[in-house]
Amino acid sequence: MSTILILGATSAVAGRIARYFAEEHQESNHHFFLVGRRDESLQALSSELVMLGHSVAGVGVVDFMDIEATGQVIRDAYAALGSFDYALIAHGMIGDQLLSESQVSEALHIVDTNYRTVVAQLVVLHGLMSSQFHGKIGVITSVAGDRGRPRNFTYGSAKGALHLYLQGMRSVAWGSGLQIYTFKLGPVDSPMTVDHEKNFSFTSVDDAARHIYQAFESRRYVHYVPGYWAWVMWVVRWLPERLFQKLGFLSDR
Numbered sequence: 001m002s003t004i005l006i007l008g009a010t011s012a013v014a015g016r017i018a019r020y021f022a023e024e025h026q027e028s029n030h031h032f033f034l035v036g037r038r039d040e041s042l043q044a045l046s047s048e049l050v051m052l053g054h055s056v057a058g059v060g061v062v063d064f065m066d067i068e069a070t071g072q073v074i075r076d077a078y079a080a081l082g083s084f085d086y087a088l089i090a091h092g093m094i095g096d097q098l099l100s101e102s103q104v105s106e107a108l109h110i111v112d113t114n115y116r117t118v119v120a121q122l123v124v125l126h127g128l129m130s131s132q133f134h135g136k137i138g139v140i141t142s143v144a145g146d147r148g149r150p151r152n153f154t155y156g157s158a159k160g161a162l163h164l165y166l167q168g169m170r171s172v173a174w175g176s177g178l179q180i181y182t183f184k185l186g187p188v189d190s191p192m193t194v195d196h197e198k199n200f201s202f203t204s205v206d207d208a209a210r211h212i213y214q215a216f217e218s219r220r221y222v223h224y225v226p227g228y229w230a231w232v233m234w235v236v237r238w239l240p241e242r243l244f245q246k247l248g249f250l251s252d253r
Ligand SMILES: NC(=O)c1ccc[n+]([C@@H]2O[C@H](COP(=O)([O-])OP(=O)(O)OC[C@H]3O[C@@H](n4cnc5c(N)ncnc54)[C@H](OP(=O)(O)O)[C@@H]3O)[C@@H](O)[C@H]2O)c1
Pocket: 008, 009, 010, 011, 012, 013, 014, 036, 037, 038, 062, 063, 064, 065, 090, 091, 092, 093, 113, 140, 141, 142, 143, 184, 185, 186, 187, 188, 189, 190, 191, 192, 193
């Protein structure tokens, strides 16, 4: 039996991860707490998990931009579950890149959603979980955070900052029993990319979720999802600026 908190449980990838936990351990009776801003979708996931033989201690409906209210929901979840064996932070949004370059409010909306709200959640989680001496915190970030590209650099900068924050937090927690995971996703065919033209680089929601579910059990703490993105992004990260600018598939919008 594990206690599992999912922040951003309405995300397609997070919902599938929850089902992996439930399907792979039908005999375990996990205790879930699901948080997001769409009640109907949270209730639907909750019913599925219960049908699979698990329990849902609660559902928290909150917009993560409300930092205070979200902190309170996390504390309520902790009181309901008694501990967090797993805490997954999954929410995010790409936003309108072009608009974010001319409109401060769109730029800050993207940065706040993908970075500020996550840091706020991590501070609360760390406060609660550091005295447990066990538990795993996993955060979904993106390969977009590895190099700023015209197509999505506002979003990418927030995901990149998150990577650094998680690195620092992992060092603080090192050896304490609390384990911090960074999951860097490549493009996924999910509601987030519904308007994007799909090509070979896209992974299915199911594949992405299975990778993350399995990665949560490894003793490696930074995972590219799928794994080949580690090699792709190694090259992209280290490409000299002049060469990068000549490669239209990387440097165009
Ligand atoms: N899809 C990709 O290509 C891709 C690539 C790299 C990384 N990622 C990352 O993977 C994670 C999961 O995304 P996904 O692919 O599963 O897309 P998704 O289904 O669109 O999930 C994103 C979720 O974030 C939630 N969210 C956004 N802002 C919120 C807020 N202020 N308060 C509460 N919830 C909020 C959305 O809630 P609503 O449903 O209520 O809007 C939605 O459920 C995200 O962190 C994303 O950045 C995705």
